[in-house]
Amino acid sequence: MALALLLLIGVLLGLLTPGQHTTIEFGSVSFLHGGGAPRVLASEYHDTFTTLWLLDADDPQQRTRLARLPHAVGWDIEASVSADQRAVAALALSPSGWDPDTDAVLWRIDASGIREVAADLDLRGGLIWSDDGDRVVVRRRGAITVLDAQDGSPLGTWRAAAQMSPHTVAMRGDTVWATLLGANGTVLAELQLREGALRETRRTQISDGWTRDWALAPDTRSIAWTEQGAGSGELSVRVAPLASDESDWGQAHLSANWSAPPVERYERSAMPIWQPSGEWAVGSWDRRSREVALPLAWDAAGRWLALRVMIGLGPGSIESEQLVWRGPEGDVISAPEAFRFVGWWSG
Numbered sequence: 001m002a003l004a005l006l007l008l009i010g011v012l013l014g015l016l017t018p019g020q021h022t023t024i025e026f027g028s029v030s031f032l033h034g035g036g037a038p039r040v041l042a043s044e045y046h047d048t049f050t051t052l053w054l055l056d057a058d059d060p061q062q063r064t065r066l067a068r069l070p071h072a073v074g075w076d077i078e079a080s081v082s083a084d085q086r087a088v089a090a091l092a093l094s095p096s097g098w099d100p101d102t103d104a105v106l107w108r109i110d111a112s113g114i115r116e117v118a119a120d121l122d123l124r125g126g127l128i129w130s131d132d133g134d135r136v137v138v139r140r141r142g143a144i145t146v147l148d149a150q151d152g153s154p155l156g157t158w159r160a161a162a163q164m165s166p167h168t169v170a171m172r173g174d175t176v177w178a179t180l181l182g183a184n185g186t187v188l189a190e191l192q193l194r195e196g197a198l199r200e201t202r203r204t205q206i207s208d209g210w211t212r213d214w215a216l217a218p219d220t221r222s223i224a225w226t227e228q229g230a231g232s233g234e235l236s237v238r239v240a241p242l243a244s245d246e247s248d249w250g251q252a253h254l255s256a257n258w259s260a261p262p263v264e265r266y267e268r269s270a271m272p273i274w275q276p277s278g279e280w281a282v283g284s285w286d287r288r289s290r291e292v293a294l295p296l297a298w299d300a301a302g303r304w305l306a307l308r309v310m311i312g313l314g315p316g317s318i319e320s321e322q323l324v325w326r327g328p329e330g331d332v333i334s335a336p337e338a339f340r341f342v343g344w345w346s347g
Contacts, residue, residue, distance in 0.1 A: 040341065050068075050071060050077045089108055106119070106136070131171065135147060137168045143160075175191070176193065177191070222241050225237070270283050273298070291311050296341045304326070306324075
């Protein structure tokens with residue numbers, strides 16, 4: 001009961017929601033869901049395999065195994081749900097592989113089953129879907145690569161300058177956003193997929209430091225991210241507007257003379273996410289409390305919110321964590337222990 005109370009406090013008080021200005025196995029599963037609540041796709045890690053489960057949001061004890069993915073010892077998978085919430089893509093380090101930069105394979109799981117669609121990928125470069133669900137974006141041998149989501153064929157590749165580490169952020173239409181991390185901070189690059197090629201069209205430096213948790217607004221006009229202070233455990237969330245058209249940027253932004261956009265900063269915060277309506281939320285560390293709830297994702301209707309609730313002294317000192325979600329009526333429901341959120345599921 002005490003743990004449940006701590007979780008509830010973390011969920012209700014740990015969120016800050018500013019306004020706009022403020023052996024492969026495939027489970028036996030029905031892809032039709034008649035209940036009013038959505039389903040949660042969650043992963044359960046084991047040393048040599050990870051299981052994907054579908055859970056009813058209003059009763060997580062009702063769960064069905066979707067798939068069991070083998071992987072190299074000690075390496076968990078990276079997974080992402082498509083925009084229509086009817087397919088999941090997963091990167092896993094091959095059981096016979098050892099290099100996470102080159103030995104990851106990409107699996108697609110949907111109503112038709114599970115199949116491997118690509119290999120020789122980077123486990124740690126990010127995995128995102130296009131908004132139409134036809135493509136996925138990954139990193140292959142240091143380059144951002146767009147793949148056909150059905151058969152894994154490459155549709156376009158872009159390589160950043162040396163000494164910069166590219167990471168996928170989002171793909172809307174034929175536009176891809178990626179961050180470049182390097183000694184001089186974080187740069188946001190915008191890429192266009194045209195005629196079988198992925199080309200950079202604009203870029204800007206968004207931070208002088210290291211960043212993560214990049215989240216593009218639904219209207220693509222803003223980006224939010226988590227930033228860690230140099231040499232400290234202090235976290236902050238920053239939000240910055242993006243250029244509305246190419247004339248706002250010009251060729252100067254393809255040179256070394258990048259300019260930083262104006263930034264809003266929220267101290268002791270992390271993990272920004274956007275609601276379908278365009279509002280956003282972050283988890284906020286309270287110095288007086290040992291709990292924090294980091295938002296993970298709203299469902300498509302913006303009614304259910306998944307959260308990662310942690311108990312500890314602060315960033316870098318976490319004693320325990322739990323996956324929970326908050327329903328439309330404010331009720332808080334916990335997932336089974338050690339489950340990790342992958343996405344909401346409508347299939």
